[in-house]
Amino acid sequence: xxxxxxxxxxxxxxxxxxxxxxxxxxxxxxxxxxxxxxxxxxxxxxxxxxxxxxxxxxxxxxxxxxxxxxxxxxxxxxxxxxxxxxxxxxxxxxxxxxxxxxxxxxxxxxxxxxxxxxxxxxxxxxxxxxxxxxxxxxxxxxxxxxxxxxxxxxxxxxxxxxxxxxxxxxxxxxxxxxxxxxxxxxxxxxxxxxxxxxxxxxxxxxxxxxxxxxxxxxxxxxxxxxxxxxxxxxxxxxxxxxxxxxxxxxxxxxxxxxxxxxxxxxxxxxxxxxxxxxxxxxxxxxxxxxxxxxxxxxxxxxxxxxxxxxxxxxxxxxxxxxxxxxxxxxxxxxxxxxxxxxxxxxxxxxxxxxxxxxxxxxxxxxxxxxxxxxxxxxxxxxxxxxxxxxxxxxxxxxxxxxxxxxxxxxxxxxxxxxxxxxxxxxxxxxxxxxxxxxxxxxxxxxxxxx
Amino acid sequence: xxxxxxxxxxxxxxxxxxxxxxxxxxxxxxxxxxxxxxxxxxxxxxxxxxxxxxxxxxxxxxxxxxxxxxxxxxxxxxxxxxxxxxxxxxxxxxxxxxxxxxxxxxxxxxxxxxxxxxxxxxxxxxxxxxxxxxxxxxxxxxxxxxxxxxxxxxxxxxxxxxxxxxxxxxxxxxxxxxxxxxxxxxxxxxxxxxxxxxxxxxxxxxxxxxxxxxxxxxxxxxxxxxxxxxxxxxxxxxxxxxxxxxxxxxxxxxxxxxxxxxxxxxxxxxxxxxxxxxxxxxxxxxxxxxxxxxxxxxxxxxxxxxxxxxxxxxxxxxxxxxxxxxxxxxxxxxxxxxxxxxxxxxxxxxxxxxxxxxxxxxxxxxxxxxxxxxxxxxxxxxxxxxxxxxxxxxxxxxxxxxxxxxxxxxxxxxxxxxxxxxxxxxxxxxxxxxxxxxxxxxxxxxxxxxxxxxxxxxxxxxxxxxxxxxxxxxxxxxxxxxxxxxxxxxxxxxxxxxxxxxx
Numbered sequence: 001x002x003x004x005x006x007x008x009x010x011x012x013x014x015x016x017x018x019x020x021x022x023x024x025x026x027x028x029x030x031x032x033x034x035x036x037x038x039x040x041x042x043x044x045x046x047x048x049x050x051x052x053x054x055x056x057x058x059x060x061x062x063x064x065x066x067x068x069x070x071x072x073x074x075x076x077x078x079x080x081x082x083x084x085x086x087x088x089x090x091x092x093x094x095x096x097x098x099x100x101x102x103x104x105x106x107x108x109x110x111x112x113x114x115x116x117x118x119x120x121x122x123x124x125x126x127x128x129x130x131x132x133x134x135x136x137x138x139x140x141x142x143x144x145x146x147x148x149x150x151x152x153x154x155x156x157x158x159x160x161x162x163x164x165x166x167x168x169x170x171x172x173x174x175x176x177x178x179x180x181x182x183x184x185x186x187x188x189x190x191x192x193x194x195x196x197x198x199x200x201x202x203x204x205x206x207x208x209x210x211x212x213x214x215x216x217x218x219x220x221x222x223x224x225x226x227x228x229x230x231x232x233x234x235x236x237x238x239x240x241x242x243x244x245x246x247x248x249x250x251x252x253x254x255x256x257x258x259x260x261x262x263x264x265x266x267x268x269x270x271x272x273x274x275x276x277x278x279x280x281x282x283x284x285x286x287x288x289x290x291x292x293x294x295x296x297x298x299x300x301x302x303x304x305x306x307x308x309x310x311x312x313x314x315x316x317x318x319x320x321x322x323x324x325x326x327x328x329x330x331x332x333x334x335x336x337x338x339x340x341x342x343x344x345x346x347x348x349x350x351x352x353x354x355x356x357x358x359x360x361x362x363x364x365x366x367x368x369x370x371x372x373x374x375x376x377x378x379x380x381x382x383x384x385x386x387x388x389x390x391x392x393x394x395x396x397x398x399x400x401x402x403x404x405x406x407x408x409x410x411x412x413x414x415x416x417x418x419x420x421x422x423x424x425x426x427x428x429x430x431x432x433x434x435x436x437x438x439x440x441x442x443x444x445x446x447x448x449x450x
Numbered sequence: 451x452x453x454x455x456x457x458x459x460x461x462x463x464x465x466x467x468x469x470x471x472x473x474x475x476x477x478x479x480x481x482x483x484x485x486x487x488x489x490x491x492x493x494x495x496x497x498x499x500x501x502x503x504x505x506x507x508x509x510x511x512x513x514x515x516x517x518x519x520x521x522x523x524x525x526x527x528x529x530x531x532x533x534x535x536x537x538x539x540x541x542x543x544x545x546x547x548x549x550x551x552x553x554x555x556x557x558x559x560x561x562x563x564x565x566x567x568x569x570x571x572x573x574x575x576x577x578x579x580x581x582x583x584x585x586x587x588x589x590x591x592x593x594x595x596x597x598x599x600x601x602x603x604x605x606x607x608x609x610x611x612x613x614x615x616x617x618x619x620x621x622x623x624x625x626x627x628x629x630x631x632x633x634x635x636x637x638x639x640x641x642x643x644x645x646x647x648x649x650x651x652x653x654x655x656x657x658x659x660x661x662x663x664x665x666x667x668x669x670x671x672x673x674x675x676x677x678x679x680x681x682x683x684x685x686x687x688x689x690x691x692x693x694x695x696x697x698x699x700x701x702x703x704x705x706x707x708x709x710x711x712x713x714x715x716x717x718x719x720x721x722x723x724x725x726x727x728x729x730x731x732x733x734x735x736x737x738x739x740x741x742x743x744x745x746x747x748x749x750x751x752x753x754x755x756x757x758x759x760x761x762x763x764x765x766x767x768x769x770x771x772x773x774x775x776x777x778x779x780x781x782x783x784x785x786x787x788x789x790x791x792x793x794x795x796x797x798x799x800x801x802x803x804x805x806x807x808x809x810x811x812x813x814x815x816x817x818x819x820x821x822x823x824x825x826x827x828x829x830x831x832x833x834x835x836x837x838x839x840x841x842x843x844x845x846x847x848x849x850x851x852x853x854x855x856x857x858x859x860x861x862x863x864x865x866x867x868x869x870x871x872x873x874x875x876x877x878x879x880x881x882x883x884x885x886x887x888x889x890x891x892x893x894x895x896x897x898x899x900x901x902x903x904x905x906x907x908x909x910x911x912x913x914x915x916x917x918x919x920x921x922x923x924x925x926x927x928x929x930x931x932x933x934x935x936x937x938x939x940x941x942x943x944x945x946x947x948x949x950x951x952x953x
Contacts, residue, residue, distance in 0.1 A: 001801065001805050001808055001809075003541055003543060003732070003801075003809075003887070003888055004808060004809065004812045004887050004888060005888065005889065005890035005891075006812060006815075006816075006890055006891055010891055011811065011812060011815050014815050014816075014819045014891065015815060017819070017822065018815075018818050018819060018822045019822070023811050023814075023815060026811075026814045026815065026818060026837075027709065027712055027713075027814070028835070029680065029681035029683050029835035029837070030681055030683075030709060030712060030713050031683065031685065031686060033686075034685075034686075034713045034714070034717050034718050035712060035713050036711070036712060036713060036714065039711070039803040039804060039807070040583055040584055040711055040803040040806065040807075041583055041803070042580060042583060042584070042798065042802055042803040042806070043799060043802065044802045044803075045799075045800060045801055045802030045804065045805050046799050046800060046802070048545055048800070051545060051549070051796060051799055051800055052545070052548070052549065054799070055549040055552060055792070055796065056552060057569075058554070058569040058570075058572055058573055059552035059553065059554025059555050059569050060554055060569065061554070061568045061569030061572070062554040062555070062558045062562065062566065062567055062568070062569040062570055063558075063562055063563075063566035063567070064553055064554045064555075064556075064557040064558045065557035065558070065559065066553040066554070066557050068562075068566075070559055072559045072561045072562065074561055075783060075784075076559055076560050076561070076784070078557070078559065080478075082475075082476060084475075084510060084513060084514055086551075087514075088513075088514065088517045088518065088521070089736075090547070091517075091518065091521040092526050092527075092528035092529075093521035093522060093524040093525075093526045093528070093529070094521050094524065094526075094736070094737055095526075095542070095547075095734045095735075095736050095737070096526040096527040096528045096539075096542050096734050096735070097524045097525060097526040097527070097735065097736075097737045098532065098534055098537055098539050098735045098737070098738070098867075099537070099735070099737065099738035099739075100524075100737065100738065101534075102525070102858075102859075102862070102867060102868050103924075103927050103929075104859070104862055104919050104922040104923075104924060104925070104926065104927075105523070105524065105525040105862055105867065105919075105922060106523070106524055106525065106737075107520070107523040107524070107923065107924065108520040108521050108522065108523040108524035108737075109520075109524055109737035109738065111462070111464070111520055111523075112517070112520055112737075114464075114938075114939070114940070115464060115465050115466070115940070117938055117939050118464075118466065118504075118939040118940045119505065121939050122502050122503065122504050122505055123502055123505070127939075128938050128939065129938075129939070131738075132739070134595035134596060134599060134740075134782060135595065135782060135783060135784075136783065137780075137782055137783035138595065138599070138781075138782055145638070163783065165780060165783040165784070166783060168779055168780035169779075169780050169781060169782060169783060171779055171780075172606070172756070172778055172779035172780055172781055173638075173781075175778075175779070176606065176609055176618070176639055176640040177640050178640075218492060218493075218496050222495075245498075245502075246498075246502075247488075247492070247497060247498055248492070248496055248497060248498060249495075249496055249497060249498050249499075250498070250502075262783075269556035269557065269789075270556065270557055270558055270559050270560070271555065271556050271558065271788050271789045272555065272558045272559075272560050272567070272570040272784070272785065272788040273560035273783070273784025273785045273786070273788055274595065274740070274782075274784060274785070274786055274787040274788050274789065274790075275595070275739075275740035275787040275788075275789050275790060276784075287936070287938070293738065294936075294938055295938070296932045296933070296936045296937055296938050297932065297937040297938075298927035298928050298929060298931065298932035299927065299928055299931075300924045300925035300926060300927050300928070301925055301926070301928075302925060304461065304923075304924045304925070305461065306924045306927045307927075308927050308929050308932050310929065310932045310933050310936055310938075311933055311936060312933075323633070323634035323637065323638075325634070325638065326598045326601065326602060326631050326634035326635040326637075326638050327596070327598055327599075328596065328597065328598045328630075328631045329596040329597060329598065329726075329728070329735070329738060329739045329740075329741040329743075330596065330738060330739040330740075331595075331736075331738075331739045331740045332736055332737040332738035332739050333734075333736025333737060333738075333739065333740060334736075334739070334740060336517075336736075336737065339465075340513065340517060342505065343465055343475070343506055343508055343513050343516075344475045344476050344508075344510070344513050345475075345476050346473075346474060346475065346476070346505055346506060346507045346508060347501035347502045347503075347505040347507065348474065348501060348507070349474065349475075349476040349478070350501075350502065350505070351501050351502075352478055353478065355481070355488075356478065356481055358488075358491060358492070359481055359483055359485055359486065359491075360481075360483055362486055362491050363483035363484065381491060381492040381493055381496065383492075398563075402563070402566070407559065407562060407563075407566075410561050429478065432479075432482060433482040433483050436483065
């Protein structure tokens, strides 16, 4: 077996050297009755070329962005990924290393994470950021638990426009801990929250709002922050499409106390939902309740600057049952990808990508809105996603687009029964104008065919 | 004369310090749709006033050199032995990386309709089925994004199951030889934690367990083999005691590589187990993730598994099932760390049943080989029945004023990554060595020689060991000050200090 360097003979020799007669002697601690007599029922070992062919076949069964034009977003976005990212993260010194527990020989990862933390602070307008959580949804659940620790309250108001899967994850995480979750409904006209209808009480730990929200709409974060702060509650802002931060005011300057988000848009491939990257940033005074790893600056005896994992007392290492979170392995390689992406784009590039997303989404939405039988469902400012309402069956429309190699959007009825006649469309910088026009043309045919 | 400041032996400045106004590393095609004024699309009060302050401006060469230089300051499995006990760093096959990057996988959107996602869904379902066979469990979920996420999921399943019987109960028993994340996971799941001590052989004290097992106990959370590298020989009795009192047995399967293909947790009566795919199934650790921590259960817990479940239809296709009335709900958006799952499946198919068994054999032989050759040099507090990892202590070196951390740092000078020292908590001055299956005899011999040389240095020149490492770019960093006065980000105004700050 080529991944095991020692040959069977070498191993047998080593066993004899240890003073045993057979390798099975080493497994004596496992009770005899539990030791397998038959080999596992698995497919036989395959040659590298056969494995490649097999997976090539499997990969080809998917309709990927390579062969379809993708208008799907909803928490996972198809952005252009500069070539240098894969080249750099494919360096074995990055991807085959472990958590940087030994700073003297892990400065590469540590410095990269320190820089990542800084970049996340800069784009969110917050003071401190953790070194990546699993993904946006679990980052939100962690933020809600963090808000409870900070306020000692267990009532949480969740906007109905927060990604439905994120809300479900929060529900799962808090169910056993006796949290009281309230849903703040969206305005049926605007598709955004009406801040005056969000009524936190002195028992409220946090108000959770997503912006741009699940329908793409930009929420009035500032007013919501004021309402939360009036009763001593925290405002948690969720960002599933952080490219928007290239144009939008950062949540930090709108009064957010904790910003969580999905960092996938920053150079991480779609990859059928993962691995992704949970962003979490907060204010300086809350740092000791922040979940996940943190890297800090340190100096050696000669005054040379280096970086170390720090504030680890919050984690499982010490006072384990008092740990603020159980997170151990997280997503450092994805954090590295995000850092490289942001450094490659720089402030100008991030703004330009965001600008193109906005302009292209606006263009397509205008053209769709002019088609008979189609309209924009909500009256709000949006970033790169918008909700289309149709007078024909949504699935029929999406299937029609599919026939033309277009994944046209996400049917909303599965998450919002009242929006059964609507679908969510996402446009990124990766879609050229001809494809936008072709999308409109297919919808046009669909209307004229009836 | 000025030397190049970025030579690999020199400090690399922060990326922000390399920034120069006007440089750019990206290119975008020109906007090809008619442009609308920004403020017509988005209300002005929602817009940023200008580009983001402090973000670096760089050329492509700047970016590539910066990260390439940083990479050279990392130790990695591809460079040599990484004996981090219980963290398990084995070789990461290149084939897995290639397969995981196929366009059909990485450019596949999670909301693509089921009929157009069969490739990815088949990968997940197939891996789930193979891992059920390998663990001997009935069903599983591949959604948990890491081992600790799997722990939390497994405990939630236990809670939901006990709740359905009328009482979720109050606490979880955790042996003192468990992984550090176990108590934290129990706490996040709303359980109190009670520690069960180990006996003189380093195994769960069965009598202590019997006494602790009341109707308030929801579960025993057992790491097996435990962090002493020992298999819990009395597993059958342990399971019986917990079950008889109405509790459930959780197995932390982080060390499953020790008996892969030799025995199955399911056959031992384990109710729920999580695996760490990056440990047992060779997926890379990436400097701290992503990993994947799938959870497998027996019959009792199956109805409570998180949604979506993957179901094979009679036509052989795979569909997502959300209709599970007793489910704990959703534990993560979408379907987990899919890219990691592809790599693990690739590994299993490459090895087959015999190959997996050989992995366990090679790992256990290698650990025992190291133990055998160092047993007269370093104290082995629990020498009986060593499996995939061996735990030394610094007991024999302490009289010279040298601690485990010094020995570990000195190993760096000999070219190795240090072993784990945080566990097990019951061994003072622990050095937990796990060579894994993918190390050859010559590498093990080199390691053994280095450890012997350090032991000699401890006697003859302890100061040399105490101040190690001597060969790295930076010396030991002052972690105490770093934690007391945390500097967690760069700021433009921050004055930099230190001798080597360039420019």
